[in-house]
Amino acid sequence: MSLEIQNLHVRIEEREILRGLNLSVSKGETHALMGPNGSGKSTLANTIMGNPAYEVTDGKIVFNGEDLTEADPDERARAGLFMAFQYPATIPGVSVANFLRMAVNAKREEPIKVKEFGKLLGENMELLRIDRQFTSRYLNEGFSGGEKKRAEILQLAMLKPEIAVLDETDSGLDIDALRIVSDGVNALSGPDMGSLIITHYTRILEYVKPDFVHIMLDGRIVREGGPELADELEEKGYDFIREEVAAADAG
Amino acid sequence: MPDSPSPSVDWLGERRKAALDAYEAEPVPTWRRSGFWTTSLRNLDLDALETRRYAPVGSADELPAAVRDALDDEPGALIVQRGASTILLEVDPELTAQGVIVMPLEQAVAEHGELVREWYMRRLSEGDGKFPAATAAFWTGGVFIHVPRDVRVERPIQSVYAIDEAGTAQYAHTLAIVGENAECAIREYCLGGDFDGQALHAGAFELYARPGARAKLAHFQDWGRGEVHDISTKRVEIARDAFVSWVPVHLGGRLTKQTLDIVTAEQGSDMRHTGLYFTERDEHLDLFTTDLHEAGHTTGDTVWKGALTGESRASYEGLIEIVAGAQETHTYLQTHQMLLSQRAKGDAIPSLIVKTDNVSASHGGTVGELDEDQIFYMMTRGISRIEAVRTLVEGYFEEVVQRLDDPGLETLIRRRIGEKLLAAEDQVKEFVGHRAGAAQEA
Numbered sequence: 258m259s260l261e262i263q264n265l266h267v268r269i270e271e272r273e274i275l276r277g278l279n280l281s282v283s284k285g286e287t288h289a290l291m292g293p294n295g296s297g298k299s300t301l302a303n304t305i306m307g308n309p310a311y312e313v314t315d316g317k318i319v320f321n322g323e324d325l326t327e328a329d330p331d332e333r334a335r336a337g338l339f340m341a342f343q344y345p346a347t348i349p350g351v352s353v354a355n356f357l358r359m360a361v362n363a364k365r366e367e368p369i370k371v372k373e374f375g376k377l378l379g380e381n382m383e384l385l386r387i388d389r390q391f392t393s394r395y396l397n398e399g400f401s402g403g404e405k406k407r408a409e410i411l412q413l414a415m416l417k418p419e420i421a422v423l424d425e426t427d428s429g430l431d432i433d434a435l436r437i438v439s440d441g442v443n444a445l446s447g448p449d450m451g452s453l454i455i456t457h458y459t460r461i462l463e464y465v466k467p468d469f470v471h472i473m474l475d476g477r478i479v480r481e482g483g484p485e486l487a488d489e490l491e492e493k494g495y496d497f498i499r500e501e502v503a504a505a506d507a508g
Numbered sequence: 509m510p511d512s513p514s515p516s517v518d519w520l521g522e523r524r525k526a527a528l529d530a531y532e533a534e535p536v537p538t539w540r541r542s543g544f545w546t547t548s549l550r551n552l553d554l555d556a557l558e559t560r561r562y563a564p565v566g567s568a569d570e571l572p573a574a575v576r577d578a579l580d581d582e583p584g585a586l587i588v589q590r591g592a593s594t595i596l597l598e599v600d601p602e603l604t605a606q607g608v609i610v611m612p613l614e615q616a617v618a619e620h621g622e623l624v625r626e627w628y629m630r631r632l633s634e635g636d637g638k639f640p641a642a643t644a645a646f647w648t649g650g651v652f653i654h655v656p657r658d659v660r661v662e663r664p665i666q667s668v669y670a671i672d673e674a675g676t677a678q679y680a681h682t683l684a685i686v687g688e689n690a691e692c693a694i695r696e697y698c699l700g701g702d703f704d705g706q707a708l709h710a711g712a713f714e715l716y717a718r719p720g721a722r723a724k725l726a727h728f729q730d731w732g733r734g735e736v737h738d739i740s741t742k743r744v745e746i747a748r749d750a751f752v753s754w755v756p757v758h759l760g761g762r763l764t765k766q767t768l769d770i771v772t773a774e775q776g777s778d779m780r781h782t783g784l785y786f787t788e789r790d791e792h793l794d795l796f797t798t799d800l801h802e803a804g805h806t807t808g809d810t811v812w813k814g815a816l817t818g819e820s821r822a823s824y825e826g827l828i829e830i831v832a833g834a835q836e837t838h839t840y841l842q843t844h845q846m847l848l849s850q851r852a853k854g855d856a857i858p859s860l861i862v863k864t865d866n867v868s869a870s871h872g873g874t875v876g877e878l879d880e881d882q883i884f885y886m887m888t889r890g891i892s893r894i895e896a897v898r899t900l901v902e903g904y905f906e907e908v909v910q911r912l913d914d915p916g917l918e919t920l921i922r923r924r925i926g927e928k929l930l931a932a933e934d935q936v937k938e939f940v941g942h943r944a945g946a947a948q949e950a
Binding site: 290293306307308310328330331333335339340342345347348350351359360361364395416 | 543879880881884885886887888889890891892893899900902904905906
């Protein structure tokens with residue numbers, strides 16, 4: 258059970274952002290993907306989910322042996338992929354509870370029973386320490402940065418994907434919110450879920466321990482390793498990695 | 509055009525005569541705005557239309573299905589006009605005991621002549637144009653509502669104008685007076701069937717909310733698939749410290765040209781104006797609303813939202829006018845329009861005339877399409893593109909629907925919008941899909 262990204266090339270508006278990216282994430286694993294601004298992290302997340310604004314010019318996205326490179330986003334979601342957005346869209350007029358029910362039902366043959374849904378929602382809200390009245394608000398409308406991120410993780414908890422991509426979920430969070438979100442991700446992680454945590458900073462990795470760390474520069478993964486790689490990055494910074502890679506290329 | 513009915517009362521006969529003169533003097537108008545928006549009646553064969561009389565029905569159960577479905581189950585009063593005839597009148601005896609009058613305007617002229625005369629066309633004029641003149645000259649049946657002072661009516665008072673046959677010309681006049689400190693809810697429906705051919709509804713509506721009154725007023729227009737041309741003027745006047753929440757809803761009509769004016773006429777009067785429209789196929793909708801503040805210390809809050817599918821055309825122009833001396837007026841107007849088809853065309857224009865100082869007045873307007881980011885976001889949750897679109901449009905309207913504060917009407921509107929979206933599913937899919945494809949090519 259895994260997500261395989263093979264030699265992925267992606268363009269937006271004539272500009273090549275991903276230039277031959279390879280990555281594999283299996284259930285039960287936690288991966289951190291780190292990179293400076295503009296390295297293509299969000300492009301990767303969007304492409305994994307099939308955002309039509311991004312054009313795949315080469316390579317493949319394979320999930321559980323099935324080629325999803327051309328699949329629509331909803332198909333990917335139903336197959337078990339999920340993305341927590343850095344900047345989630347506002348959905349006016351649709352309450353958090355109604356949205357969640359719609360999303361939960363999209364993956365099911367029979368609609369979820371009201372009672373069962375209520376119980377599931379209650380448990381997950383408790384896990385993320387979300388206030389009851391939160392669910393009657395329109396999704397993301399007037400939400401603070403922290404509320405938006407919590408709403409994303411609440412969706413993750415409700416939808417229970419096989420592989421979750423968290424696109425800069427840590428950005429813009431204060432330390433309390435970061436801790437709550439991290440606790441949530443940790444509670445949901447386990448043998449049934451793999452995750453790809455995309456981040457600019459090492460901060461979230463103090464709370465969510467990755468099994469693997471990948472460093473991305475200019476649309477490619479340039480270094481891979483265990484948790485110690487994040488520590489090295491924290492110490493030396495992206496510029497050091499960039500010089501190292503340039504030197505290796507030159508050599 | 510029909511003969512003018514014989515005047516039953518002199519003063520009314522004189523008004524009808526003046527209206528007939530105005531009608532005959534005026535050519536059939538073409539409405540033009542800004543040089544590019546035109547509402548024309550050149551395709552309407554006026555001479556082929558006639559007023560039609562119908563026999564009364566015994567109860568609401570015998571009403572056409574299109575009418576029955578839209579009505580609240582337990583109204584306080586129900587009056588139904590089909591074509592030129594009042595075919596049903598049901599008033600809860602409790603209301604009658606409270607002194608509430610609901611009856612055809614024709615009957616009210618005979619039975620409550622002085623009261624009708626005092627208010628009749630106080631804010632309407634046969635000089636407003638060809639069709640206001642036609643309505644004033646030719647109306648039959650009609651609706652008269654009077655809620656006496658200090659009376660509170662819980663259940664809605666409902667009036668219906670129905671057209672269910674091609675070739676019908678309907679001239680409608682509703683006069684409503686909500687007395688001092690009285691409270692009530694009034695819903696007026698314009699309903700049609702799915703007949704083949706043309707029809708005309710020329711309507712006049714006037715409501716006077718007396719000092720301290722509180723009224724909820726809804727207009728629900730759904731003429732169906734028949735080619736109904738609706739040319740109407742509706743005016744609401746709000747007296748001192750009174751409040752009216754007015755909800756005009758337009759869900760269908762071949763051609764609609766309406767002037768909707770709400771007037772805060774005296775100090776302390778307050779209005780909430782919430783409009784909604786959904787056009788489809790080849791419908792043409794042309795609305796001009798005015799929030800007129802005639803006195804100081806008045807407040808207004810207007811929101812209009814519309815959506816367009818098919819090859820429909822919809823123009824909404826909303827004006828806030830604050831007259832000289834109406835200081836300490838606080839009002840705003842917002843209008844939004846959403847295009848759901850490549851071939852639909854729309855316009856949403858807010859404007860402002862302020863002739864005094866020390867007021868706050870703001871307005872805003874948008875014409876847009878569905879946001880591809882929102883659709884993508886929803887799809888990443890497993891929701892199909894078409895369901896995402898449907899949900900977004902329903903959500904877009906939901907903000908307005910929730911302002912109605914009328915659960916029965918809210919349910920009806922939600923249902924009708926859902927049906928319209930379902931009917932337009934293929935073209936909306938094509939439109940949104942086309943844009944997604946274009947984004948990829950960009």
